[in-house]
Amino acid sequence: MTDNHDTFEQVLDEHHQWPCPYAFKFIVPTENLPLLTALFDGQSLTMRESKGGKYTSVTLESTMCSGKSVMETYRKAAEIPGLLAL
Template sequence: MDKNTEEFYDRLKTELDLSNTWPALYLFKFIVPTENDNVERVEQAFNCMGAVIKTTKSRTGKFTSVSIDVQMKNSQEIVEKYQEVSVIKGIISL
C-alpha cells in the first residue's frame, strides 16, 4: 500500500472513531463497472454479515451503484472492507 493510501485509511479510521459509537450501522457506497462479476464480488464481501444491499444500474447499464447497510464492530473493520473490495477493477468507493 502506498503512503497516500495508508494516510487516507488512517484519516478515515480517525474520523469514523470521532463520529461513531461502536458497534454502529454503516453505509458503504460503491460504483462498479457492470461487466464481469464485479457486483457479485462486492456483494460476496458482505456475505453472512446481515447486510442490506441495494443495487441500481446506471441509465446506460455500464455501471452499477451498490449501497450496503451493515452493522460494523469498529472503524478497523470498515477500513478492512474498503481494502478488501479495492482490488475489484474499476471500483469507486464513495
C-alpha cells in the same frame, strides 16, 4: 496514502460509537458486481444499474464494530477492478 487511511479511521472512531450501522456506497462495473456482492454475502444490498447498464450503484448498511473494520472492508472492495467507493 496510508496516512489518509489512518486519519479516516481515526475520524470514524471519533464520530461513531461502535458497534453501529455504517452506510457503504459503491459504483462498480456491472461485470464485476458479483465480486462486490460476494464481499457482503447475505446482506441486503440496494442496487441501481446505470442507464447503459455498464455500471451499477450499490448501497448497503452494515453493522460494523470499529473504524478498523470499516477500513478493512474498503481495502477489500478496492481490490475489485473499476470500483469507486463514495
